[in-house]
Amino acid sequence: MRFVLTTRYGQDADLFRHNGQRFWYALLAVLALAAPWFLTAFYIGELALVFIWAIAGIGLMLLVGYTGLVSLGHAAFLAIGAYSHTVFLSYGVPFLLSVPLAVLVAAFVGALVGIPALRMTGIYLAVATLAFERIVAYGVEHWDAVTGGLRGRRVPQPEFFDVPLIDDRVFYYVCLGVLAAGLLAAANLLRSATGRAFVAVRDSEISAESMGVNLARAKTTAFAVSAGFTGLAGALLAHKIGYLSPDAFTVQTSIQLLLLVVVGGLGSLHGVVFGALFVGFLPQAIALARDVLPGSVGQIPGLELGVFGAILVLFLIFEPLGIYGRWLKIRAWVEQFPLYRKATHKRQKSYLRTERVH
């Protein structure tokens, strides 16, 4: 256990608590920058996809993990980001302008969804976002002029200095850069008054309101920011998949995003990255397992989704804090090694917290 003695006010505002953290994050950054030079093209591509998942995950984490609003329809914002980016590109808007525009479109729609969300809580909101997602999916299928309908739409691939964006290494660095910027932006947002208002709303709407938090503004902002991040991920995803069609954005995508934030660890930005690695590489692991398992088990249709569901159930029952929570526990065990007490992380017995009026 490391205790940090606070001697300057700046320490409270610092992103890193001590030099040990600076060292490890710097090492991670060096590793991430060097990765394309010793990985095969396949894994570079997969890592880029993991980064895209993580960017979308930041969006959902801000909403679910920090503001406590559940969305079952984030695939819709992914789709809105991807399609609007593609449309802007095909009208000749340069890449560097088109991405922010796509983010703005997604954030605007997110704010629109956020306004009715003010009147709903919990399960109602989850279902309303699910309904919103289905309606957006209908729009994607039937608005031929913009989305190409069921036939889909090809994504223009821009070039920088004669290097195509979709080149493995270039795209990897673009995604890495966007993810790093996104994580930094989210971490800073969470240290600001707005971010603290989010957390207050999550923990108790009533006390947040009593403390002077403007509920309407906090929730709408949370939705807009969340949708913006997810739209950004959508714009990058469009380049990754190269050809947009309605079946790229389904309810299943929304659920995978939720799986990402739950398995990673609700309420932590570390969790986003852990969760993205998990969601990104799980299909590979299942594909590998298929070869090892006896034929009849490996050939089950829908095995992947079943495994996703089972993992979700197990995490929720046994480790509600996700991978990041487990990591914190392991670290605590190592740091206090011979003195670790089993009861440190024991969950307290809890009772039904009713939301009803009696």
Next chain:
Amino acid sequence: MEVFQLLLSGISQGCVYGLIALGFVLIYKATEMVNFAQGELMMAGAFVAFTLVNLVGLPFLLGFVLTLLVMAAFGMALERGLLRPMIGEPPFAVLMLTIGLGFVLRAVAGAIWGNEPRALDVPFAGEVLAVGGVVLGYENLVAIAGTALLCLALWGFFRYSRIGVAMQAVSQNQLAAYYSGVPVKRVTSLVWGISAAISATAGILVAPIALIDPSMGLVGIKAFAAAIVGGFGSLPGAIVGGLIIGVAEQFVGLYLPPGLGEVSAFVILLAMLFARPQGIFASLQRKKV
């Protein structure tokens, strides 16, 4: 006459939505948990009936009753194994858990029964009743009659039986019910059992109209919309909501551009949430200071 026929098929489809919605509402009222796997329980019920009737060869009624028992036991086992450890966790966690459970059930059903659509052998399949130029399919009539009977039975159960009254007590205030000697845990288990059995009934009633396959549980989302339209937490509301959505779907599907029928349930849901978030039969209010 076309209108009448549409109305009838809408009502029979709506009855199925209503029954699944009833399952949602029962569990929600008793435990404040939302079971997103309700549609998958319906699918499992249909497959169990398929196994008993088509593969084992039991007579339809016997197979039907056995299915209800099997599914009730399954529902109780789910409550005991997965949901009871979640008491006191935030509602979101329970929601995610049941979504995951739905995926698992779908994969397991795909592994056992395969992904091809199957047809359940029912004694009344394909027969029609022609009244004054209107052709009524028996399967639609059976779905409507079955729903009506089940609702009547449930009403009697909650009104007159001891355990039904205990369930009402639990749904009103768990702690007070516990202090008055109601075995809350056992009652909760039983609610899950009943809810699973109702869903299984929905599955058997819908099987002759639509085929059975592992992804048929996805109508659960529409049933959920029905439950909210009716007012989450109101049993008659669930059936009324189901009927509204079932009928609206048929008419929108015929008179408006193709594909809109599929999303009409969600449009109605969103409109309802804008206009009257507490649903038609409001019975729950938000906690205020």
